[in-house]
Amino acid sequence: MQGSLQDPAEGYDEGVPECRLLEEFPEVVAMGRNNYGILDISADALDCRFFGFRPDGSRTLVDTVHLEHGEPQLVFENIHLRRLDNDGHVEIRADVSNIGTVLAAVVMELADNGCKKKLNLFGEPRQSRIVLLAPGEQRNVSAVYQARTPGAHRIECGDAEEEIFVFEPKELSFSHMRIVPLQGDKADCIYAAIEAVNNLDREIYTTVPLYIDQRIAATQSSFFRAHERRLLHFCHAFRRGGSYQISIADQLPEEICIEGSIRIIPRVLDKSGNGHYALLQGSPKIVEVNGQREVRLESYGDYIEIPPFPGLVAPQGFTGIVRASVDRLAHEDEMGHNPLMMRGISVGWGAAYMLRMVVDRSGNLKWGTCYDVTEYQWQGGAANVGTWADYAISFDKRRGGTSYCDGMVAAHVPGIPAKAEIRQWEDQPIFIGYSHIGHVIPELGKPKYFTHLPGRVAHVRFYRKGLTGESLRAVLDAPEEKGPDHGHLAVWLDFRHILTVGTHTTEWRHPAIYDPAFKTQKKYWRFCQLRAKTQLPPQAALRASVEVSDDKISVKAHMKIVLKDGTNYIELSQLPEAQYLRIVTDFSASVGERGTFVPVLYEYQITAENEVDSADMLWATRPDWERGTFSGAVGFAPVDRLRDYPAYTDIIHG
Incomplete structure (x- = not known):
């Protein structure tokens, strides 16, 4: 059971x-939500009754x-009993x-060639x-037992028996x-590992x-002793970014993503004077x-990210302000706790954040911070x-935490010990x-799920100090002014000034490893x-300048190119022969009421030759x-923030 007295909670699911209710926890037989419980204890029994409140x-x-x-x-x-295969599965x-008077977990006993076995997990393996x-x-149950040793087996369970033969594995x-x-x-690399076991009674050599x-990308050949169990390791470097299906031996493939593209990520400038700009992720619309x-x-990928600058650490207290219009509450098939402002690795369930302002499914507002190992959360307002x-x-x-809606106090909690340390999560964005x-x-190293706030945002501030109610109301009354305590103002986003251009310049590169016999060669x-x-x-642009040099200092010649959408092939024959080459790329994006439109550059590949050799130069991964x-608003888009991980289990959310 889970729940609290903050929200109505009633439900029960077997x-x-x-x-399984939770994929990684076969011992979970039921889950529910309640608000409180009553425990009755007598000499003969213990009864726990769970009660919940309905919305009414x-x-x-x-x-x-x-x-x-x-x-x-x-x-x-x-x-x-029924034999399933030649590998010993029954x-x-x-x-x-x-027929007793107490709850009972089903445990089934059987004998394998006279050796007693117990089964306590039922259903598909x-x-x-x-x-x-x-x-x-009363219930009908089924279980699968495996006889492992090669040879004949007599399986007995109650008055039923089955004779099977297990072949060599x-x-x-x-x-x-x-x-x-x-x-x-x-x-641009992955690490892969798998546990392998030799099932035979003899040594083998295998690949x-x-x-x-x-497609086979690498192999590993090894000797295995009889019944040896060993962890095998692989490392592989990719030449290009993108999504790949990775597997080892007979295992099902897993998808991984290698960072490879660069793009404009529009930067919202900071009026606080500290240079703590924000990134516009996704394709949000900017409207006056x-x-x-x-x-x-509007979309799941639309959000604002303030990178983890050193100047955002606030050991004594903080203030976060967001002017927003929440478009809707979370649907049943979406995650709740939709964040107005948040900093940390998770928005709840542990001391996993520095601050949070979130909207739950009912529209209520939840707030909080974390100190030491304590999650200090509260609720108030809607x-x-x-x-x-x-x-x-x-x-x-010292003063504690206070939440405000339109300058009015929504909730308050007392302070914390002076020696307590507010969890900063300084490596995480706001x-x-x-x-x-x-x-x-x-x-x-993170939760399985993500959550998103559908809404509109017009004003964002962050202070490295807990403002008093009087100071906060002064800021809200004059949102275009710095206001009181501006010396502690760390972030003040300016949505009228968004940087949408930038430049990337590759290193000077020689087409092949260059090891001259003497310095002037x-x-x-x-x-x-x-x-x-x-x-x-169509609203974005990419312009490249291919430059060549003999000394990596002076540009010998250059060629300007306007890139188009898709794959571009450009002849470079007008460039003179040289030792080194680099590419300077100017990016230009567009933000406005129709959305955010950014140029994405996936890769450059240069082919080169001389009187003896030919070679390729490739830029296609993050390294x-x-x-x-980099200069301006050019950067890398996050690769996994909108991904769930079905192979793992969250003990609260499944």
Whole structure:
């Protein structure tokens, strides 16, 4: 059961026998939501009754758990055994009844060549789960047992028996495949690992392949001792960015994304004087209405991101202000806790954020910060759906936290100990309209899900101080002025001034490894063709200048090119022979009431030759581009913020 007294919560779900309620937790037999519970204890029994409130305020009994000292009493009838294959798999089906007076978990006993075995997971192997029976309850259950050793087996369960023969298994079996894209200067690489086990009674020598898009990309040959279990490792570098299907041996492929493209990410300039600009992610519309400039966050990918600048650390307190109009509340098939402003790794469920202002499914506002290992959350006020409002949170270690709607106090919580440390999450951006949500999955380093705020935003501020109510109202009354405590004003976004241009310059590159025998030796190349792959809306532009040099200092010659959408092929024969080449690219995007339109550059490929050799030069991954220089609003789009991870389980959200 989960819930609180903040919101009405009533519901109970036992799921269906064919599926687990939580994929990674077969022991979970029911889930529910409640507001409070009553525990009754007597000499003979313990009863826990769970109650919830409906939206109309009425109370309902959600569930009752009854525990006493009696022993479980289960009866199995109509037992049937069926051989499934030659690998030793046997299906057992039976009707089981709980004839006792207490809850009982079903445990089935069988004998394999006289050796006793117990089965407590029932259903299809990948969805098998514990079965719990109430007193008097009857259910049909099925389980799969595997006899592993080669040879004849007599399987007995109750009065049923089956004789099977297990053939020698295949040489290797595999499990626990793990694919991890690397970061930093290795962002064009993946690390892959898998556990392999030799199923035979003898040593073998075998080769295990790594597949990329169903083609063998690498192999690893090894000796395996009899029944040896070993972790195999692969590393692979990609020449181009994009999505790839990766698998090892006979495992199902996983999709990974290699960063490869650069683009304009429009920058909202900062009026605080600190240079803490914000990034417009997605394709939001920028509209002027009645003298107010607003950003419309309509799609899941539309949000505002303030990068994690060092000047955003606020150890004693903070204030966040957002003027917004919430378009709608979350649908049933969407994540709630839609963020007005948030900083951290997750918007809830642990000490995972510095600040949050979120709208829950009912329209209520939830606020919070985290200190030490404590999530310090509270609730108060409601979102004005379809109406503009000023939402603010102010937190000071001594005075506590206060939430405001249109300058009016919505909620207040007391302060925290002076020695407590507010969790800063200084490596995380401040988001408006976006957040990860749920428990942090250790293997991912982040939650499984994300959440988004559909709405419009017109005013964003962040202070490295908890403002008083008087100071906050002064800011809201004069939103175009810096206002009081402007020395602590760290972010003040200016939606009238958005940078939409930028330049990328590649490094000077020689077509091949150049190791001259003496310092003045030169090796000249003819640069034949440029291949450029782009995504270019009509409202955006890409202009390139291909430059050549003999010393990486002075430009010997250059050729200007206007790139088009798609794949461009440009002859470079008019350039003279030279030792080095670089490409300077000017980007131009457009933001306005029709949306945000940005140019995307996926790759450059140069072919070159001399009297002996030919070579290619390729820029198509993040490390390739980062060897050059960036200016203006050119950067990399995030690759995984709009992705869910179905292979993992969030114990709250599934």
